[in-house]
Amino acid sequence: MKNSKAFYMAVLILPWLTVPFLGKKAFKKYLPAAIFICTLTKAIDLFGERKNWWRFYKGIPPLDSMNFFNFGPYLVTSLWRLKLTYGNYPLYFISGSILHICFIFFGGLKFVNHYKIFTLEKLTKFQYLGINFIRASLLYAFQFINSKNVKSSKK
Numbered sequence: 001m002k003n004s005k006a007f008y009m010a011v012l013i014l015p016w017l018t019v020p021f022l023g024k025k026a027f028k029k030y031l032p033a034a035i036f037i038c039t040l041t042k043a044i045d046l047f048g049e050r051k052n053w054w055r056f057y058k059g060i061p062p063l064d065s066m067n068f069f070n071f072g073p074y075l076v077t078s079l080w081r082l083k084l085t086y087g088n089y090p091l092y093f094i095s096g097s098i099l100h101i102c103f104i105f106f107g108g109l110k111f112v113n114h115y116k117i118f119t120l121e122k123l124t125k126f127q128y129l130g131i132n133f134i135r136a137s138l139l140y141a142f143q144f145i146n147s148k149n150v151k152s153s154k155k
Contacts, residue, residue: 005060007115008059008060008065008068009060010067010070010072011068011069011072011117012068013072013150014072015072015073015075015076015077016072016076016141018076018080019076019079022079022080023083023084024109026079026082026083027060027079029082029147030078030079030082030083030086030143030148031079032142033078033082033139033142033143033146034075034076034078034079034082034139035075036138036139036142037074037078037135037142038070038071038074038075038078039140040135040138041070041074041135042067042070042130044131044135045066045070048123048131050123051122052119052121052122053120053121053122053123053127054118054119054121054123054128055118055121056117056118057116057117057118065116065117065118066117066118067115068117069112075098078139081095081096081099081139082139082143086140086143089140092136092140096136097133100133100136101131102123102130103132104128104129104132105125107136109125109128127150152155
């Protein structure tokens, strides 16, 4: 792909342009959960790559293409999802389900494959959807536990 360096940098930077609209309080509140889920996602990425579940493209060394996606749109989307839905689990679950289903079955996977971010190998779309549901549940659970810990430490 021509201008792949510019594309990877745009994937990383453009989502961060929305962060000021989150507000400082929400950013500080949800950042630990977003960092947790991105770190866990990186571990899952490495495990899945060894198992040939998916394949990542080179990116810009020393980073593979998924790092740009993980620390750009994925991290920022995690912040926004928590800000907009935290405290209302049914809304969180439904909105996340719609987001994941649209990404997997209505063009997102084609997009990331076409633009050389990653491609599924031995993993089916339904298995990938299951992984995304587990990650979404862990994101919400981490935020729930973190919020309880913050509240109890303020007492």
